[in-house]
Amino acid sequence: MAVSLDTVNAHSQHGAVEILSAADQARIVADQPALPPESPLAMPVQSLRAWPRKDTRKPLISRSKPWLARLFVFAGALGLTGWGAFEMYRVVSVSGVTALQWALVALFTVNFSWIALAFTSAIVGFLALLWRRCTPPIPKQLQSKTVVVMPVYNEATSRVFASLQAMYEEIEATGLVDHFDFFILSDSTQPNAWIAEERAFWALRERLGPKARFYYRHRQKNVGRKAGNIEDFVTRWGGAYEHMLVLDADSLMTGACITRLAAAMEADPDAGIIQSLPLIINRNTLFARLQQFAAKIYGPVIATGLAVWSGREGNYWGHNAIIRTRAFAAHCGLPHLSGKPPFGGHILSHDFVEAALIRRAGWTVYMLPDLEGSYEESPPSLIDLATRDRRWCQGNLQHARVIGAAGLTLPTRQHFATGIFSYLASPLWLAQLVVGIVLVLQTRYVRPEYFTKEFSLFPAWPRFDAERALQLFGITMAILLAPKLFGLILALIRGSLRRASGGGFRLVVSALVEVIMSALLAPILMVIQSGAVFQIIAGRDTGWNPQRRDDGSIPFRDIVRRHRVQMLLGIFTGLSAFMIAPSLFGWMSPTILGLVLAIPISAASGMLSWGLALKRAGLLLTPEETSPPPIATRANALMRELDADGFDEDNAVRAIHADPQFRSRHEAMLPAAHRRKRGEIDRDRAVAEAKLMDAESIEDATEWLHPKEAMVVLHDRALLGQLASLPERREAAAA
Structure with missing residues (x-):
């Protein structure tokens, strides 16, 4: 039938x-085909050098800009910075100011401006959250079609497809699932990961039935990385959808959150990108639970402050956001920067640039921090964070070549500047510490110059006002920790949040644990980020490695290798500071302690046992842990079920050989064969073909084919036919 x-x-x-x-x-x-008919959209490459003002669209709805909030944030930060610079000058100007002391004042001023801006922005966020608005109801109907796109790159299929199914079921429960299609956009370069994705895709379709519109596309070459992955989708299928909801491989969003984002986009004809605020869930290692707690308790204060002063000239974080597809296609084609990486080539941190370009064209970009139900996961250890952070560091420093692009708004340039300085802050902090040590060394061991060129009755001896320095240090720490204090206060005065976080006492203790651990981690991250900045300036490219998302520990020898420099630096700095002056050692003790303990701290950061022990003690708890969102519970249950399928553990070549029906589906999904020119020999293909010809069984093929050669076979219908003809075992071939 x-x-x-x-x-x-x-x-x-x-x-x-x-x-x-x-x-x-x-x-x-x-x-059903794996892909729908194509509906192309042009995505022209944008110029950074020119932008005609006539191309900026007029808003359909007139809205005022948050000038008062911006005035408070930036004027307040400027005033605080001026006060801090003056106080530091008074600390060092007891008896004249030397060149090194001027350098210390300058470095302190730059570093202090960073925390002053975060402080004034957090005040705005804190006040806004005190008068929190009600979340809009789930819409009863939608008018437009939205596509949910999930780019994947060598990810575990059980995690990805469990999340997708859980999100689909949640949207289906709202009654609005007919307005959503789903695309898995694979850039995977490992054969086992690619074939596991295809098998998981067909299994997902069979589980959900024909009404669920899920599609899968794999790119043979991941040109442009994630930005290129999205661009390929937009230029081929974007015309069929008014909006696209962009996810990350670890994203999870409730049906209520997704439909509210779609309704918000429909209600605002000027919106180009609407960003949700993802919270961290499903984490159990010590380091990840610290991040999870901080994101829940402190994150809303920082994010809300940013959202208030940015208004509709906000930023985009690359995922868990809804985008107007045609506006994105028309204005977000990313140019390649001249020169070689790390500063040239493909733009790594594409999300900031896409927000800047779509905003330049007159569309608005903003965040809805009150919208609940948007989640993500975090790196499980300090080393995993450092690996991801290295790529982000290169991308943000690369923005130094974009910040001056024609037509950008002032808030957009501020977003770029904030991102750039977030990484330059580490080497600047390191430089401030070095200058401080040198100055103390000079006052203790270097003979003063009694007779300078200028007439003076007293020698030019570098001196400090110790009492004023201590007061300035205390105020600086108070300003630095204030955003965390604001978040803690909000959590304590909100009964439901306080109870779900273990109660008032445990919440305060958890905050103290987080502050202490952050203080120990800060100098380690300072050295890591400083090293990354120096590497990038020296011309070293980071590459693009898949992110580890499991809760596993790292071999101790790898931890020692990664942190031995920090430990040795801490020992050297501690001994030097103590020999110079015990008071200097005391002043630097938090930094020295963090560096000396870098190896055990990093090892502890990735331990499940430490994180779970704190969880059993009721510390670092979040409401999403004590009462997990139903979508997270469902996704975790599905992930356990899909793990049992074993797709991620199976060998790709063997899997495609063993299942003729799947092999037929796989071949149908391959693009048209590339016609090679005469005399043009693909080395990997020639080697793969030779190995298949020599193979007497599938055992030989799986043993002999290297990953690159296996990818060639899986992309080639003729070689797949050769593979299919091989018997299961060598003995059968001999018989």
Whole structure:
């Protein structure tokens, strides 16, 4: 019996889809192509050198800018910075100011400006959250079509497809699932990961039935990385969708959050990008639980302050955001920067630039920090964070070549400047510490110059006002910790949040644990980020490695290798400071302690046992831990079920050999074969073909084919045919 998809849809609309047997539904799923018909959109490359003002669209709805909030944030930060610079000058100017002391004042001023801006922005966020607005209701209907896109790059399929199914089921529960399609956009370069994705995709379709519109596309070459992955989708299928919701491989969003974002985009004809605020969930290692706690308690204060003063000239973080597809296509084609990486080539941190370009064209970009139900995961250890942070560091420093682009708004340039300085702050802090040590060394061991060129009755001896220095240090620390204090106060005065975080006492203790651990981690991260900045300036490219998302520990020898420099630096700095002056050692003790303990701190950061021990003690708890969101519970249960399928552990070549039906589906998904020129020999293909010709069984093929050669075979219909003809075992071939 032939059953069309139109028939299924017709029955579904009348609530009668159950009349189809499981076999009929499976047959329909098998007949559905992996991809829908293409609906191209042009995505022209944008110029950074010129932007005609006439190309900036006029807003359809007139809105005032948050000038008062901006005045408070930036004027307040400027005033605080001026006060801090003056106080530091008074600390060092007891008896004249030397060149080194001027350098210390300058470095302190730059570093202090960073925390002053964070402080004034946090005040705005704190005040805004005191008068928190109600979350809008779940919409009863939508008018437009939205596509949910999840780019993947060598990820565990059980995690990715469990999240996608959980999100689909949540949207289905709202009754608005007909307004959403789902695309898995694979850039995977490992054969086992690619074939696991395809098998998981077909299994997902069979589980959900023919009504679920899931599609899968794999790129043979991941040109442009994630930005290129999204661009490829937009230029091929973007025309079919008014909006696209961009996820990350670890994203999880409730149906209520997704539909509210879609409704917000429909209600605002000027919106180009609307960003949600993702919270961290599902983490159990010590380091990840510290991040999880901080994101829940302190994150809303910082994010809300940023959202208030940015207004509709905000930023985009690359995922868990909804985008107007045609506006994105028309204005967000990323140029390649001249020169070689790390400062040239493809733009790594594409999200900031896409927000800048779409905003330049007159569309608004803003965040809805009150919108609940948006989640992500975090790196499980300090080393994993450092690996990801290295790539972000290069991308943000690369923005130094974009910040001056024509037509950008002032808030957009501020976002770029903030991102750049977030990484330059580490080497500047390191430089400030070095200058401070040198100055103390000079006052203790270097003979003063009694007779300078200028007439003076007294020698030019570098001296400090110790009492004023201590007061300035205390105020600086108070300003630095104030955003965390604001978040803690909000958590304490909100009964539901306080109770779900373990109660008032445990919440305060958790905050103290987080502050202490952050203080110990800060100098380690300072050295790591300083090293990354120096490497990038020296011309070293970071590459693009997949992110580790499990809760596993790292071999101790790798930890020692990664942190031995920090430990040795801490020992050297501690001994030097103590020999110079015990008071200097005391002043620098938090930094010295963090560096000396870098190896055990890093080892502890990735330990499940430490994180779970604190969890059992009721510390670092978040509401999402004490009462997990239903979507997280469902996704975790699905992940355990999908783990049992073993797709991620199976060898790709063996899997495609063992299942003729899957091999047929795989071949149907491959693009048209590339016609090679005469005399043009692909080395990997030639080697793969030779190995297949020599192979007497599939065992030989799986043993001999290297990953690159396996990828060639999996992309080539002729070689797949050769592979399919091999017997299962060598003995069978001999028989």
